[in-house]
Amino acid sequence: MPTNFYMYFIVALIPLIVGAVYYHPKTVGGAWMKANGFTEESLQGANMPLIFGLAYLFSFILGFFLTSMVIHQGQVFSLMIPEIMDSGSAAQTTFNELMSTYGNKFRTFSHGAVHGVITTVFFILPIISINALFERRGWKYVLIHVGYWAISLALMGGILCQTLQYAPLS
Numbered sequence: 327m328p329t330n331f332y333m334y335f336i337v338a339l340i341p342l343i344v345g346a347v348y349y350h351p352k353t354v355g356g357a358w359m360k361a362n363g364f365t366e367e368s369l370q371g372a373n374m375p376l377i378f379g380l381a382y383l384f385s386f387i388l389g390f391f392l393t394s395m396v397i398h399q400g401q402v403f404s405l406m407i408p409e410i411m412d413s414g415s416a417a418q419t420t421f422n423e424l425m426s427t428y429g430n431k432f433r434t435f436s437h438g439a440v441h442g443v444i445t446t447v448f449f450i451l452p453i454i455s456i457n458a459l460f461e462r463r464g465w466k467y468v469l470i471h472v473g474y475w476a477i478s479l480a481l482m483g484g485i486l487c488q489t490l491q492y493a494p495l496s
Contacts, residue, residue: 328490337485338386341478342378348474361467389482395445396438396487399429413496422494429492438487442479450475 349355359365394400402424403410409417451472458468 329493330489330491333486333489334386334389337389337482338382340481340485341385341388342381344474344478344481345381348477354470354473357466358470361464361470385482389486392442392445392479392483393486393490396441396483397490398432399425399492410495418495425492425494433487435484435488437484439480439484441487442481442483443476445483446472446476446479450479 347353349358351359359369403421406417406421409415410421412418451468454471454475455468458464
């Protein structure tokens with residue numbers, strides 16, 4: 327568990343902030359509304375506190391998943407479970423030594439951003455595309471949403487990769 331767990335609360339704001347700009351009618355919002363068959367009137371009357379609250383919750387959850395994609399050191403930890411949890415175990419000693427040598431390798435904003443985009447291409451794009459196929463939506467719809475997630479996950483991944491800190495196990 328990161329010692330600066332609060333970063334998940336911060337990066338969960340990114341999809342909301344990006345969405346406010348990206349889906350604004352003066353940017354991609356007009357094309358998004360047209361691709362969905364929405365009008366200004368049809369978007370009125372929604373329970374926005376509930377929508378934003380759930381979007382924030384889901385973005386928070388997404389941050390946990392994204393951490394496993396952008397910080398490779400976590401995969402080493404998972405290889406040593408459950409032995410690594412025993413204080414003073416050989417697995418824990420090995421892990422702490424490995425982390426002191428390689429713990430900061432690939433822990434940059436740009437590395438996390440690249441993995442955010444890779445996650446978009448290999449995870450988000452197929453999911454949105456499958457839904458779009460069954461909903462009879464066009465590729466414009468898919469590209470609009472994939473563009474949003476590429477930006478959001480690049481920013482989330484970059485920040486998480488660069489800022490999450492882990493203490494040595496004891």
